Amino acid sequence: MPSESESVTFAEFSRSWLSTWAIVRLKASGYREYESIVRLHLIPHFGELTLDEVTVYRIQVYIADKIALGLAPRSVKNHVIVLKRILGTAVDYGLLRENPVDKVASPRIERSEMSFLTPEQIRQLIEATPASWRLLIALPALCGLRKGEILALEFDDIDTEAKTISITKSMRGGIVSTPKTSSSVATLSLPESLLPLIEHRRRQAGGHKLVFCKSDGSPLSDATPNRILARALIKAGLPTIRFHDLRHSWAVAHLRTGTDIKTLAYLGRWSSTATLLETYAHVLPAIGGDAVDRLDRMISRQE
Incomplete structure (x- = not known):
């Protein structure tokens, strides 16, 4: 690792950072994402500059240029996060x-309106999904599993007798x-309704250890669940x-x-109730109104 900021270029330092810091500290999936950002975006823009030439102004220009080119603010913010880690290591x-x-002004990210289906729509969606893939849709909709957790799920993780599912990995x-x-x-x-879907999927899996896999037992691509969902939504006539x-x-x-909230945070495995509250804050006012109405009815009946 070169030692003088006046002679070390950003390209040299960032490549060294990837091979000595990022490879040790990041998960494999995180490393791939960081490496892609460095290689495709940061090095082409800052690569020939020395570290001390990567100034606040030049970073601000980079952000503005990326936004002007149509890159999503969230993606640009991810670039800034990577850049901050690289230069933080240099410090x-x-x-x-x-x-x-x-000292940089990061791009503002507008919180988009959350999309969700009602329980009745979820039932329609599962029914519209081919039998072999119904469990794939039911696990996030009825148990709150994340896509990576579903793709990594093995039959050994499921105990149908105890009606439990162990989440220990992601893919x-x-x-x-x-x-x-x-x-x-x-x-x-596990909800009782999932047991028949699990047994059906077990028969379809052909003895492979992954619950969801290709015919040769290899993992599904990250995009496969998206395509299965999209087709089922169209068939059921539901919103995207x-x-x-x-x-x-x-x-x-x-x-x-x-x-x-506390129980849901446990079931959904959020890191804190604060995270849960921030994510679903827009839902809570309506729920609070329902609680007020229930108390009002209960007191009114006692009068």
């Missing part, structure tokens, strides 16, 4: 006095890693949603049926 190594990213790009956070690792109760919105639908249904 740790004594190659920079301060991190210029700390992205065919590579297995640990789940999103430590709180994501858990053993969950993302695969992750099935998990949102599960959470909203729980909230609307009275599941308390």
